Structures are given as C-alpha cells and as structure tokens.
Amino acid sequence: MKTFHCNRCSHLVFFENVLCERCEALLGYVPELREISAFEDAGEGRWRSLHPEADGALYRQCHNYSVENVCNWMIPADSEDTLCQSCQLTHTIPNLGEPDNRLYWYRLEVAKRRLLYTLAEFGLDIESRQEDPEHGLAFEFLEDGGDGSRVMTGHDNGLITLNIAEADDAHREKVRTAMGEPYRTLLGHFRHEIGHYYFSQLVENNPRWLEPFRKLFGDERADYGEALDAYYRDGAPADWQASYISAYATMHPWEDWAETWAHYMLIVDVLDTSTSYGVALLPDDPSEPTLTDRTPVEDASFDNLMKRWYPLTYALNSLNRSLGMADGYPFTLAVPVVDKLRFVHRVIADAGNKSSTSQSSKSPAKEAASKQAT
Template sequence: MKTFHCDACGQQVFFENVRCEACGHALGYVPERAEVMAFEADPDGHWLAVRGAGPRHYKPCRNYAVENVCNWMLPADDPQALCPSCQLTRVIPALGQEDNRQRWFRIERAKRRLYYTLALLGLPLDSRQTDPHQGLAFEFREQIEGGPVVHTGHSDGVITLNIAEADDAYRERMRTELGEPYRTLLGHLRHESGHYYFMRLMREGPLLKACRQCFGDDREDYAAALRRHYQNGPPAHWEQTHVSAYATMHPYEDWAESWAHYLHMVDTLETAQACGLSLAPAHPDQPSLAADGEAVAHAGFNDLIGRWFPLTYVLNSLNRSLGQPDGYPFTLATPVIGKLRFIHQVIHRQKMPSPD
C-alpha cells in the first residue's frame, strides 16, 4: 500500500486513520482518488475537503458516521449511504453480542485493504446490487451453539467468514493446529477472493485450458480431495511444486493460495516502494533493490519477482536479528513462480480491451 499524508498539514497518516493527530482535522479515505484526505464541516453539515481539485463536498459512509467501523467517504450527492467497500457486506454479526462490534471492525478493516489492492489491479468489484449474477458479497457470520456450522469459504460470488477468525487467540490456535505459517484476516479474504475471481475470470474462459495445465483440472472431485488431504496430509516434498501445504489439496485451492500470495506480494512491494526502501549492500553478491522502479500495479512479472527476493531476504534477516521467526516463511520453487506468473498475466490481460 502507498503512503498517505494529511493534505492540511503534511503529517504522515495511515490508511485507517480518522483524525490527524498533528492538526486535528478529520480524515477519510476517498476511494475514487485513492487518497486519505482532510475534511472540515461546512454550515450545511457536509464534509468539506480542505485541499484538492474537483468535488470538495463529501459525506462519510454510514458505517463511519454511525457505526465507527469505517473511514471511507462518498461524494455528498451520492445516493448510496455506504461506501463501495461496505456495500459489499450483506451480513454482519449481531451487534448486541459482546465483542462482535470489535470483530466486525477488524474484519471490515482487513476487507478495505483487500479492496484497495483489488482496485489497484483494476479487478472488477461489482456488488450484488449492481450485478446480481456475478457481483461480490461478503457475509460475516457467528457460530451459534446448536446452529449450522459456519465455514469460511466462497460460494457463487459470496465470501463467508466465521467472525471467530477476528479473535487473535482463536486464530493462533487454529494456525498452530493446522501447521500454517500465516493465518490472518487479510490472508483469509485474499484467499477467498481468489475463488471469486476464478469464477469471474476463468470459468469457461479462453484461459481455462491453460489454467488447468498450470494448476491441474478443477473438475476433480472436491469432497474426495478434501477427505484425502485431511486423512493423509500433503504429499512429500510439496514445497517443490506448491506455495503451501493447503494448496496441494485441490486445483481450486492451489489457484486460491497462489492468488492470495500474489496479492501479498503486490501489497508488500507497493509499500516498500512508497516508503522509498532500497538495498545497496556493501558486498556485491548480496541482493540489491532499487526504490525507483515502475509502479507495482503496472510492472512486468519479471520486475516484480526480481524485487521480491531481495525484499524478503532482508525482511527475514531483520527478523532473525530480533530473535523472531522469519517474516516471510515461504519458498518459491520454479513451478510456484510459474503459477504466480500465470495469475499476473490473467490479471493484466483482463484489464485490457478484448480483441475485435
């Protein structure tokens, strides 16, 4: 993610901030401008942008003004009450239950970061209201004692998340039990978005045959693959062909895990570039990294992967110096890089106009 500054005083601010601690102005993220902007109230009760060309009158998303779980803004004349991100959520947890508001806040915060990256890449983000057949929707559900089991997953454009995943202790327990290197809210949402975009971009499309050659045949029996995975575990030496153990379960999961990893790379690389991070080691054989490359959203795959290895090298080296586990505990074997390349090509192809 890029860096942000208060456009009233220049203080560095962050994507989730609602107030500039330096000058006191209210802050809000304006998605159509991809900027965190400073606001002050006008006599009509609208929020007036302090700086910037174009429309200056805005209103906060209802979930900002009323629920305090959002910080996005809409043009004052927008008929919608919810921002584009909040419009995608169609089920929220019961707010009368203790801690559910905090869980909802954490999940929406992660979803807005996902939205930012998907928008950066030019991916379709239609809601179910605007596209009832292919639009995206999120349901954040609580497991009720005696009720149906709430599984985190995707089905026909609807991403469901068990809100227990917003509890750090629960999530860490599950991560340990399943032997996962990472388990985060953002990671869950990235993974499930991969299933959604497989549906949007690959189903019966011109790239489907090539996708099956890369990831395997998605028509394989999913239920049987699931049973086999949890009975036998991943195959030996899975690191040589897959980005994670879970990716070995079924071609659908291989695609979704690789998709999530690609988003992970793009977001981290954009952050490094926005912060001006560069590596100029004293020893010529150590990895180097320039800070002035092409914008991540438009860079070629060779450029991205060429930046990725030096960045993760120094990230892990810093963590080890602090006595911490690797910040990037993954190995990208050649077949995995090929899968990431394929996803890069799919994303950039879908942004281009179709040939006549």
C-alpha cells in the same frame, strides 16, 4: 499500498486513520481518487475535501463511519447512498449484542477495505449483488452457533463467508498452530476467497485461460468433495513444496489457484508499500542482496517483481528475527510456483487492461479537477 499524507499539514497518515494526529483534521478515504483526504466541516453533515485532486468537492461520511465507527470511507455529498462502496458489499454483520463482536467487525472491515484498494489498483471490476443478484460479490460475517454448528469460511458464487473468529488473534493463532500453517492472517483469508471469485469471473468460462490453467494447476473438474476428504485424511504430499505455495494448495486445483492468487496479491502489495516508502538495500558487501529498483508495481513486469522480491524478503525476515519474531515471509518459491504466479499476473494484467479501456481512466473528481485546471 502507497503512502498517504494529511492535506492540511502534510503529516504522514495511514490508510485506516480517521484523524490526523498532528492537526486533528478529519480523514477519510475517497474511492474515486483512491486517496486518503483531509476534510474541513462544511456544515449539515457535509465535509469539504482538502485533497488537491478533489477540487473542493463535498462528501459525507459513510453511516458505518459516522455512527458505527468501523469505517473511514466517504460518499459524495449528493449521493443517495448511506453506505460507502465497501460497506455496501457487507450483507451480514456480526451480532453486536455479543461482547467483542464490534471489534471483530471493525477488523474484518479493515481487512476488506485493504483488499478492495488493491483490487482497484489492479483495475479489476467488481459487480455487487445489486448489479448481479446471482453472482455478484457480497460478504457475510458470521459466528458459530451456540448449538455447536460451525461457520465455514468460504466462497459460493460471489458470496464470501468469513467466520468472525478469524478476527480473534488468539483463536487464529491457535488454529494456525494446529493446522501447521506458517502464515494465517485475516487479510490473507480475504485474498484467498476473492481468488475463488475471480477464478469464476476471469478463468472458468474463458477459453483463452482455461487450458493453460489446467496445465499448471490441474483439472478443476476433479471432484472437490473427494479431494477435500483425501486432504484431511492423508494430508499433503511430503514433497509439496516443490510444486505448491502451501500445503493446502495441494488439495484441489481451485485451492491451488486461490492460494497462488492470494500470494500474488501479498507480493504486489508489499512491493508497492516498500517502493512508496523508498525502501532500498545498499549493503557494503556487493555479494549481499541489493535493492535499488523503484519501478512502480503497476508498470513492472513479472520478472521485475520477482527480482525485487527476494532481497526484500531477505531483509524482512532478518528484521523480524532481530525483533525476536518469526520470519515475516516463511515461504519458498519453487520454479513451478513462480510459473503459477506468472500466470496469475498475466490474467490480472489482461483483465485490468480491458477494464481500463472500457471506462474513463479518470474518476469524476479527477476529471472535474482536470477541466478546471485547463
């Protein structure tokens, strides 16, 4: 993710911020610009963007921003929508009458918005349930029932369900330890489940990708229920790290794809952030990992991404150990895993290119600013 600044005082701000800590300007995310903007009050619930690319456009706060305090996205002032593009995708929210559920809802929405930001940077299209009632993307945030019924996090024809217990740090850590997982995050769940969604969107019915997919990941027509039972009965093969990014990826080709997709998103997001911050590694000993390449990730080849990834994770893990924490990147990328990541990169690049050629490369706000400038 790129760095953001307050347009009124140039103070560094974060993607989740709602207020500039220096000048107290209202902040909000403008999806059309893919930018955090500072705003000034224009009266009657309207806010004027101070971002130079917005050309003084007026916006309103998403209802879940102004009323529920779980969002920070903005809506064009003349729009009939009350919810932003992100919140419209959430079809079921937690029961807010229960203690802590508002906090969990907030954490879920924060992770979802980060997911949507990266998908937009990839140039990937999203069809909502309103646009495609049968297969459009939607989210449900549910909790286990008092009768002992369990909510399973998963994906079904575009509907992504997340158990809100995953937003409880203590619960998630307990499950991570019990499952023997080195890495389990809320954002990771979103990345994994959206991988299932894009398998159906980009690979499942595409002859160009389906056969290459089967050569790398296996035949997805294998019975999923049997594979699931076998995994939880027998566990992953002892040598799984030689071919898979995680133990869970060994369960079925669908899960291998989703785990690999999620990992690719992690790599690109971290590299994008480090590049935006100008992170470089310049050791005194030239034999140690070095990183000076600042090629924007959207312009980088897959080989370029991988070349930069090793030194960055080496530094990341070293910093974590200095903090007395576990490695921030507890993974090993075997050659077959890299091949799978390369395949994901190709699928995303192809889909992103098609999306960019089927619509204007500039958002309406950017188009208006460009016309005025000329």
